[in-house]
Amino acid sequence: RKEVEQDPGPFNVPEGATVAFNCTYSNSASQSFFWYRQDCRKEPKLLMSVYSSGNEDGRFTAQLNRASQYISLLIRDSKLSDSATYLCVVTRNLYDKVIFGPGTSLSVIP
Amino acid sequence: DAGITQSPRHKVTETGTPVTLRCHQTENHRYMYWYRQDPGHGLRLIHYSYGVKDTDKGEVSDGYSVSRSKTEDFLLTLESATSSQTSVYFCAISGLGHSSHEQYFGPGTRLTVT
Numbered sequence: 421r422k423e424v425e426q427d428p429g430p431f432n433v434p435e436g437a438t439v440a441f442n443c444t445y446s447n448s449a450s451q452s453f454f455w456y457r458q459d460c461r462k463e464p465k466l467l468m469s470v471y472s473s474g475n476e477d478g479r480f481t482a483q484l485n486r487a488s489q490y491i492s493l494l495i496r497d498s499k500l501s502d503s504a505t506y507l508c509v510v511t512r513n514l515y516d517k518v519i520f521g522p523g524t525s526l527s528v529i530p
Numbered sequence: 531d532a533g534i535t536q537s538p539r540h541k542v543t544e545t546g547t548p549v550t551l552r553c554h555q556t557e558n559h560r561y562m563y564w565y566r567q568d569p570g571h572g573l574r575l576i577h578y579s580y581g582v583k584d585t586d587k588g589e590v591s592d593g594y595s596v597s598r599s600k601t602e603d604f605l606l607t608l609e610s611a612t613s614s615q616t617s618v619y620f621c622a623i624s625g626l627g628h629s630s631h632e633q634y635f636g637p638g639t640r641l642t643v644t
Contacts, residue, residue: 452631463620463635511631517588518631522572
């Protein structure tokens with residue numbers, strides 16, 4: 421089993437829709453969690469960190485469920501510019517390497 | 531955007547030839563990383579560095595070596611390129627403290643080994 425798993429999609433949603441992605445991780449000692457965004461043929465870019473209490477940044481909300489070992493990303497009022505691949509990232513401690521999930525592809529359709 | 535550049539941005543080379551990719555940062559960050567990204571595998575760590583002359587292997591380090599003689603430069607070398615090393619290579623940097631795992635990536639190098 422991979423250490424970090426994501427539904428690859430693609431998720432095809434109309435503009436204005438709400439879409440949610442889940443990411444599961446296998447190591448219960450995981451400490452830090454992030455969502456990155458990657459546009460086609462571009463580098464990944466940090467979207468947001470995921471805190472234990474959950475956090476929101478505009479239309480984006482990230483949640484962490486340690487008991488079930490998953491994190492989620494909710495995008496409200498989808499825009500065409502949200503079309504990208506969303507990467508889940510997990511790490512165990514301050515000095516450990518990060519593990520990238522394979523990514524979930526989102527296409528927002530007019 | 532973080533000041534990270536990679537060179538070359540595209541390269542085509544023949545099997546068996548040596549190749550060196552360069553990552554340059556202007557952020558004075560301590561940690562630097564080399565990843566490769568392939569369809570179906572996502573980003574996989576090749577090597578990383580936690581300081582000048584301090585490097586360690588990642589999960590797919592076979593066939594690759596690295597060097598870091600200055601804070602700002604991290605070189606990835608393929609001693610004898612193989613077709614399985616055709617990939618997109620990303621360099622990343624991260625800082626210290628709470629944000630140490632927030633990584634910032636360079637634009638990538640597309641390498642084709644024929």
